[in-house]
Amino acid sequence: MSGKNWLSGALGLVFPRCCFLCGLPLDLAGQLCAACLNRIPRLKPPFCSRCGMSLFPAAGDGHVCGACLGSPPLFHRARAEFVYEEPLADILHGLKYRADFSTLPVLAELIRPLQGQLSLDLESDRVVPVPLHRKRLMDRGFNQSLLLAELFFPESRGVILPQTLLRVRHTPPQTTLDGVARRKNLAGAFAVSRPRSIRGRRVFLVDDVLTTGTTVNECARVLLAAGVSAVEVVTVARVA
Numbered sequence: 001m002s003g004k005n006w007l008s009g010a011l012g013l014v015f016p017r018c019c020f021l022c023g024l025p026l027d028l029a030g031q032l033c034a035a036c037l038n039r040i041p042r043l044k045p046p047f048c049s050r051c052g053m054s055l056f057p058a059a060g061d062g063h064v065c066g067a068c069l070g071s072p073p074l075f076h077r078a079r080a081e082f083v084y085e086e087p088l089a090d091i092l093h094g095l096k097y098r099a100d101f102s103t104l105p106v107l108a109e110l111i112r113p114l115q116g117q118l119s120l121d122l123e124s125d126r127v128v129p130v131p132l133h134r135k136r137l138m139d140r141g142f143n144q145s146l147l148l149a150e151l152f153f154p155e156s157r158g159v160i161l162p163q164t165l166l167r168v169r170h171t172p173p174q175t176t177l178d179g180v181a182r183r184k185n186l187a188g189a190f191a192v193s194r195p196r197s198i199r200g201r202r203v204f205l206v207d208d209v210l211t212t213g214t215t216v217n218e219c220a221r222v223l224l225a226a227g228v229s230a231v232e233v234v235t236v237a238r239v240a
């Protein structure tokens with residue numbers, strides 16, 4: 001046993017690690033006990049091949065949902081691992097609104113299955129977090145989407161570009177608005193500052209939650225106009 005393993009083993013005897021959600025001691029490695037992990041609802045296949053929404057089992061793979069057929073999104077595909085419900089919603093809230101960075105190891109563990117499916121090509125692809133306006137960034141002190149991008153692509157930090165897509169207009173939170181108002185609210189909200197860094201490349205656009213998709217669609221519009229070849233949206237959760 002190496003010195004470090006010996007020490008962490010001894011500390012584990014004195015301070016047993018506890019489940020992040022229920023506080024019960026953990027006997028296996030990880031941040032959550034099996035019961036709490038099972039309380040976090042995963043999205044079940046088959047998925048809409050554009051927006052990643054769960055479809056009825058009879059739909060089979062490769063189908064597109066009615067919403068995407070009626071109004072195809074500008075992004076190529078969106079993927080998430082979980083349904084945006086409790087207790088995950090509170091974990092994401094903790095990160096975003098309470099600056100609770102102890103959520104990061106938990107989120108890292110939760111996104112692992114999705115992470116394994118993201119075939120990022122370090123040579124040609126780039127990662128872009130959904131940006132905050134400068135004012136909100138100053139208030140909050142960090143961009144949660146950038147932190148999540150670093151969790152999704154921990155070995156690829158060199159290709160994460162937090163300064164390329166900017167939020168140039170301060171807008172009211174999308175959660176207070178309905179469909180049409182959401183789109184109007186975001187018109188002209190984003191701009192690309194360094195188009196050469198992404199031109200001709202596939203971009204993985206990272207956000208915490210996909211709700212109506214208006215925000216990532218607006219980001220995709222601006223990225224594609226700047227010459228990006230395709231936009232792949234990656235979020236931890238989505239509204240079912």
Ligand SMILES: [Zn+2]
Nearest residue numbers: 019022033036
């Ligand atoms: Zn638990």
Ligand SMILES: [Zn+2]
Nearest residue numbers: 048051065068
């Ligand atoms: Zn869809």
